[in-house]
Amino acid sequence: MLEFNDISKSLGGRKILNKLNFSLERGETLVIVGPSGTGKSVTLKHILGIFTPDEGTIQYEGSDVLNLDSTGQKDYIKKFGVLFQSAALLAWLTVEENIALPLVENTKLSPDEIHERVQRVIKLVQLEGAEHKKPSEISGGMQKRAGLARAIITEPEIILYDEPTSGLDPVMSRHIDELILDMQKELGITSVVVTHDLHSAFAIGDRIAMLHEGAFGEISTPQDFVKSDKPYVKQFIQAQFTTGKVKEIPS
């Protein structure tokens, strides 16, 4: 469905991505993990076409994404829904207006049809009752759910999640994981998730990829990922589950 071939990118004189290769299959959930500053968000921005690579090609269903004209770029970006780390809701709009925004701006649907679709996704992400509140009046978890509702309202082919559980308590994080799994089950959406949270990665990922020195140092199923003998993978897993006085992971 989506293919990265030898993608390299330097920012601020530093090589962030170095011959990154992967392919994404329709319907799967690929989780990208890795320490901060290894290029996870930069990878997402390349998928969206916001960043242009210095080298390499990106193909979406066989066509070259980097050589699209402006109409092609618009059509390409419409295939994606994005849940941002900070939810990125517009502060002066209500939750309902935020969720409806992509439809109001890009479709000719009537206000009634838009309202009906907004209500449907609000129910799906369990945000009933918060429709008329401003983003500043709801909790971080609710903001993420509103961001998720906005990402799925256009029925995209791929959803990109940038740190969907960051800044949330463990209970809310697991709730967001369940929502992501529900999206997969109910809508059959392909997903790319960038996260630090290995709990999340194991819960929702079909494959887990770890960025190391600008490329995927490991890309495998969660079962194989935990068995990886690569030192940086082991170190990353151990750092997540054994900190301070907890030296062993309870089974």
Added chain:
Amino acid sequence: MRHIEPTELPPVKNPVQLLGRRISEYTRAIGFTILIILESFLFSFQLFTKRRHEFIRQMMNCGVRSLFITSIVAVFTGMILALQAGLILKSYNQEVQVGTLVAKTMCREMGPFMAALILAASVGSAYAAEIGTMTVSEEVTALQTMSINPLSFLVTPRLWAMIFMCPALTVFTNALGIIGGMIVAETQLSVSPEAYYDNALQLLTASEIHKGLLKSVVFAIIIVGISAYQGFTTRDGAVGVGKATRKAVVVSFLYILMSGYFISRIFY
């Protein structure tokens, strides 16, 4: 609008390299600012459709909420002008001419300048801070991923609101400045309001008022272009927003003054 990618390059110590780096950054900033202005004009037709409410909201922000501070500045500008010029004119027994001097100075230069400087400091800084905050909190990227052009969504309504309200505030500033001068003329220079008024309007031409208004339109475009550029290139969270806001005001002031001089050179 293509994403403006970060341009942090490796540090240089050589003065020649540093000069080259500064020139290239400066040229890039001017280029992007011009592109932002031109591309924002391309979406002007949306003002009458989906940007109508935002346009009205920005007109309120830009015009109505700046009225109070503009009134105070305008009245005192006229009073200072009348006092300083009046005292000199008085030594030649020509204090009756103070009305002409205040009216001409206000309409040609001070009115457009004062209105633009107030708008740059109050509204332009707010634009840079709003767009800057949206940039660092990924709201601008979110708009792009929703196929919404940030220039059409954020800049076009602000640009047109400023283009309408800057000349409107200039007319208001001119009028209040002339009234301020009249107060000083009567109380300090013993020039009657009738004589002041007759003198003020006798030599003031419509063309001078129009040229002043044309200046204010140019200033409006400069303020929005610079504020938007500073906003879209904001990096590094809250500190970056602060820097962008300060730069938007300082750079706007510089360009308002410089462009004001060159427009005056062309017309007078």
